[in-house]
Amino acid sequence: xxxxxxxxxxxxxxxxxxxxxxLANNLVRGGMRVVQTIGVPAGxxxxxxxxxxxxxxxxxxxxxDAVRQSLDALRWLRSQGARQIYFKYCSTFDxxxxxxxxxxxxxxxxxxxxxxxxxxPAFPDNQRTVFKGYLFVGDVPLHESGMRDxxxxxxxxxxxxxxxxxxxxRKVGLIDYRAVAAGAQAIAAxxxxxxxxxxxxxxxxxxxxxxLLRLGPALKDMALVTAGSGVAIxxxxxxxxxxxxxxxQLPPAGGAQAVLSGSCSVATHRQVRAFIAAGxxxxxxxxxxxAAGEDVxxxxxxxxxxxxxxxxxxxxxxxxxxxxxxxxxxxxxxxxGALVERTLAKIARxxxxxxxxxxxxxxxxxxxxxxxxxxxxxxxxxxxxxxGVPWCYATSGGGHGLHLALKSGNFGAEDFFAxxxxxxx
Ligand code: ADP
Numbered sequence: 001x002x003x004x005x006x007x008x009x010x011x012x013x014x015x016x017x018x019x020x021x022x023l024a025n026n027l028v029r030g031g032m033r034v035v036q037t038i039g040v041p042a043g044x045x046x047x048x049x050x051x052x053x054x055x056x057x058x059x060x061x062x063x064x065d066a067v068r069q070s071l072d073a074l075r076w077l078r079s080q081g082a083r084q085i086y087f088k089y090c091s092t093f094d095x096x097x098x099x100x101x102x103x104x105x106x107x108x109x110x111x112x113x114x115x116x117x118x119x120x121p122a123f124p125d126n127q128r129t130v131f132k133g134y135l136f137v138g139d140v141p142l143h144e145s146g147m148r149d150x151x152x153x154x155x156x157x158x159x160x161x162x163x164x165x166x167x168x169x170r171k172v173g174l175i176d177y178r179a180v181a182a183g184a185q186a187i188a189a190x191x192x193x194x195x196x197x198x199x200x201x202x203x204x205x206x207x208x209x210x211x212l213l214r215l216g217p218a219l220k221d222m223a224l225v226t227a228g229s230g231v232a233i234x235x236x237x238x239x240x241x242x243x244x245x246x247x248x249q250l251p252p253a254g255g256a257q258a259v260l261s262g263s264c265s266v267a268t269h270r271q272v273r274a275f276i277a278a279g280x281x282x283x284x285x286x287x288x289x290x291a292a293g294e295d296v297x298x299x300x301x302x303x304x305x306x307x308x309x310x311x312x313x314x315x316x317x318x319x320x321x322x323x324x325x326x327x328x329x330x331x332x333x334x335x336x337g338a339l340v341e342r343t344l345a346k347i348a349r350x351x352x353x354x355x356x357x358x359x360x361x362x363x364x365x366x367x368x369x370x371x372x373x374x375x376x377x378x379x380x381x382x383x384x385x386x387x388g389v390p391w392c393y394a395t396s397g398g399g400h401g402l403h404l405a406l407k408s409g410n411f412g413a414e415d416f417f418a419x420x421x422x423x424x425x
Pocket of ligand 1: 264268319327328336340341363365407409
């Protein structure tokens, strides 16, 4: 136990699933005991926590729906006593001209009756820096990064004050790097200045992780913080919580081990190749065979059953861009995605029925589909495997204790899967 109180301190609302885990991971590393919920829970938590992250899937849905879901989450978090609210979005500020970052921020401000908040996706250790209000992804401004061509949320302007202003009624300003570098007092003075000039939301510069740690104390009394996952590194200390390995402690792991990968991202390709090159067995899920009516889940499970006693197995649909394109042309983009997700989710259930209790999932959508199929509603967040990806512990709908790793496509080192299971051993 790291918290000195049983009361919920920080209540977080995340606009997507693996992003929620990324935030939870940073809070755990800061010493908080964290539970992530899948959607807004119907009742109280299973276990005590210092922070809860409610994972929504509200990044690209209609703004009005995102607002409604976020307000539902807020109501639940406040009913649990949350002292501060954190709205978490993507570190590349993924949004459309209509939102949803601006509309959700303003709806939360209205509901909380608060006159000022910040907005910054900065996380310098993860190559997301904000300078003079401009977001850089690695060495290039946002609009020159891959985000320029994102299918749902193309980001064509790196100036976050402008981007956010286009989504907000309230006036948006900037707390620039000089104030941040000078520390909490200078930040407070800048906030007072912005407020007196009519600004209600401020983008905050951060060019090094130290900036986020300096920002932390200045946010102590803010009812609402909006940010990527980076700002979270400066918050636990505001509640008198220090980093401690106890916060990441999960129940001991047992059972068989498996990886399910539906991610076709570059990093996942490398991880799949490395796992197989290390001599571990892999089963390919071919979407066209599923579409042709073959019972691929049954085949995968029959393949896995005799292997599980000898170590982790891998079931994957991870394929090269041309192969994915071919499948999409045959089945349609949405149907191809949904068909693969349904298939992997069914295999996840089957693997748990075969005794798998340690399951690594690769892919944001894939993770969401599998976790839902397993009937998981709450996850306790444990130790970090690689940046942004912790082990989690959950109870499945069938009552099994499961260790789960939910890896967003491009996260994780090449030996991620082997490393993940080694950590639990
Ligand atoms: P990432 O985090 O890498 O974006 P996701 O799981 O979020 O991974 O998204 C990958 C999407 O691609 C999912 O909808 C998945 O069902 C789909 N998919 C996976 N493998 C294939 C394949 N071989 N052909 C077509 N679509 C696929």
